[in-house]
Amino acid sequence: xxxxxxxxxxxxxxxxxxxxxxxxxxxxxxxxxxxxxxxxxxxxxxxxxxxxxxxxxxxxxxxxxxxxxxxxxxxxxxxxxxxxxxxxxxxxxxxxxxxxxxxxxxxxxxxxxxxxxxxxxxxxxxxxxxxxxxxxxxxxxxxxxxxxxxxxxx
Amino acid sequence: xxxxxxxxxxxxxxxxxxxxxxxxxxxxxxxxxxxxxxxxxxxxxxxxxxxxxxxxxxxxxxxxxxxxxxxxxxxxxxxxxxxxxxxxxxxxxxxxxxxxxxxxxxxxxxxxxxxxxxxxxxxxxxxxxxxxxxxxxxxxxxxxxxxxxxxxxxxxxxxxxxxxxxxxxxxxxxxxxxxxxxxxxxxxxxxxxxxxxxxxxxxxxxxxxxxxxxxxxxxxxxxxxxxxxxxxxxxxxxxxxxxxxxxxxxxxxxxxxxxxxxxxxxxxxxxxxxxxxxxxxxxxxxxxxxxxxxxxxxxxxxxxxxxxxxxxxxxxxxxxxxx
Numbered sequence: 001x002x003x004x005x006x007x008x009x010x011x012x013x014x015x016x017x018x019x020x021x022x023x024x025x026x027x028x029x030x031x032x033x034x035x036x037x038x039x040x041x042x043x044x045x046x047x048x049x050x051x052x053x054x055x056x057x058x059x060x061x062x063x064x065x066x067x068x069x070x071x072x073x074x075x076x077x078x079x080x081x082x083x084x085x086x087x088x089x090x091x092x093x094x095x096x097x098x099x100x101x102x103x104x105x106x107x108x109x110x111x112x113x114x115x116x117x118x119x120x121x122x123x124x125x126x127x128x129x130x131x132x133x134x135x136x137x138x139x140x141x142x143x144x145x146x147x148x149x150x151x152x153x154x
Numbered sequence: 155x156x157x158x159x160x161x162x163x164x165x166x167x168x169x170x171x172x173x174x175x176x177x178x179x180x181x182x183x184x185x186x187x188x189x190x191x192x193x194x195x196x197x198x199x200x201x202x203x204x205x206x207x208x209x210x211x212x213x214x215x216x217x218x219x220x221x222x223x224x225x226x227x228x229x230x231x232x233x234x235x236x237x238x239x240x241x242x243x244x245x246x247x248x249x250x251x252x253x254x255x256x257x258x259x260x261x262x263x264x265x266x267x268x269x270x271x272x273x274x275x276x277x278x279x280x281x282x283x284x285x286x287x288x289x290x291x292x293x294x295x296x297x298x299x300x301x302x303x304x305x306x307x308x309x310x311x312x313x314x315x316x317x318x319x320x321x322x323x324x325x326x327x328x329x330x331x332x333x334x335x336x337x338x339x340x341x342x343x344x345x346x347x348x349x350x351x352x353x354x355x356x357x358x359x360x361x362x363x364x365x366x367x368x369x370x371x372x373x374x375x376x377x378x379x380x381x382x383x384x385x386x387x388x389x390x391x392x393x394x395x396x397x398x399x400x401x402x403x404x405x406x407x408x409x410x411x412x413x414x415x416x417x418x419x420x421x422x423x424x425x426x427x428x429x430x431x432x433x434x435x436x437x438x439x440x441x442x443x444x445x446x447x448x449x450x451x452x453x454x455x456x457x458x459x460x461x462x463x464x465x466x467x468x469x470x471x472x473x474x475x476x477x
Contacts, residue, residue: 001361020236023281023299028357030293033365035373038382058382065385065441066208070290072382074222077289081231088227089289096215096222115376121392127381 045103094141185336192313199264241286266315308343347455359409371399385441
């Protein structure tokens with residue numbers, strides 16, 4: 001986690017192989033440096049002769065809670081991965097959820113859900129008020145064999 | 155005069171070095187009762203089995219080559235890194251066979267069967283699952299990896315296991331007493347686990363110092379008011395805002411000082427109790443029971459093995475004498 005000195009980076013490189021091999025290469029940055037907005041992923045699925053279906057992960061209906069958390073992490077963690085990785089993984093998400101409802105096209109968006117501040121709650125606000133959500137399109141994917149983006153993502 | 159002074163300094167230095175070496179040897183290698191490792195194994199094995207059972211509910215979605223985590227993308231992301239992950243060599247049509255085998259090994263580990271082998275296998279299984287689905291990882295995976303590593307290093311099957319039960323039967327047939335064997339490797343594993351927990355909390359606290367909201371105290375409110383994590387409505391805290399601020403300050407102070415205070419025998423119960431409360435809170439209020447509980451399993455490395463053995467003997471273990 002930046003900022004970091006070149007000396008510490010060299011130290012990290014020295015132990016990197018061992019840490020990778022033993023699955024110890026974590027910073028243990030739980031809710032750090034700042035716990036901010038949650039990242040959700042929204043899928044708008046166009047189906048032939050039917051109304052579009054909107055699905056969002058994480059979905060509170062997913063049980064048990066550990067599985068819900070796995071889906072939450074798919075959405076929350078993906079932004080921290082390299083863009084090339086995201087460019088492959090988002091179409092995979094689109095294909096997976098699109099196939100579940102025979103969609104022909106899936107529009108994927110990244111949804112940021114800001115935590116409501118204390119003053120907002122005191123004024124009668126709720127945690128899931130519409131204005132706490134903001135949506136940013138990722139791409140629209142045609143569900144064919146390749147699941148290539150139909151329009152440019154980002 | 156000068157020679158006397160020189161001899162005195164050398165003698166003092168030698169004594170200091172010998173004392174340091176002795177303290178080092180004692181810290182790492184004084185034989186320890188493997189009972190606590192056995193207890194941590196049972197709890198970790200239970201959590202690991204549950205974790206794998208939950209993967210069963212959506213195995214193909216996460217682990218198939220073209221699933222939510224495409225194998226090609228994961229391979230490219232991890233290229234150049236030294237990764238242990240058997241899943242990368244499992245074709246899709248063998249996925250369920252591999253998974254049920256892993257689940258069976260986890261159950262054997264939980265029961266303490268062939269633990270010398272199953273403990274190592276379970277470590278490889280744990281990190282393989284995590285490495286195959288890097289985006290779906292969270293704290294639970296890191297903690298399970300840590301616990302399984304040290305359980306594979308130490309004799310985690312020497313107590314509370316079928317291995318130990320069979321050993322006792324064999325010794326009984328020969329007319330020998332079945333006393334628990336103290337072991338240096340148990341001490342090494344417990345020490346590594348203790349030090350690892352210190353590192354986890356130190357970095358968890360230190361990294362929070364980079365965030366302004368942890369300094370203002372708002373961070374804890376932001377965590378508790380996060381609808382995606384929250385399992386119990388805590389918005390009532392908005393009317394007593396000093397409470398989340400206080401919890402934030404205590405969290406930071408506790409995480410950063412854990413590394414030093416936990417070694418003080420008088421403070422240890424207090425430090426571990428605060429940690430237990432924090433992790434139970436993470437389970438109850440943020441819905442991460444698996445992560446919260448797994449962290450507390452590691453606390454047993456700081457426990458008094460004689461006291462825990464006495465408690466166990468009181469309820470379900472036959473009384474024994476150490477050798």
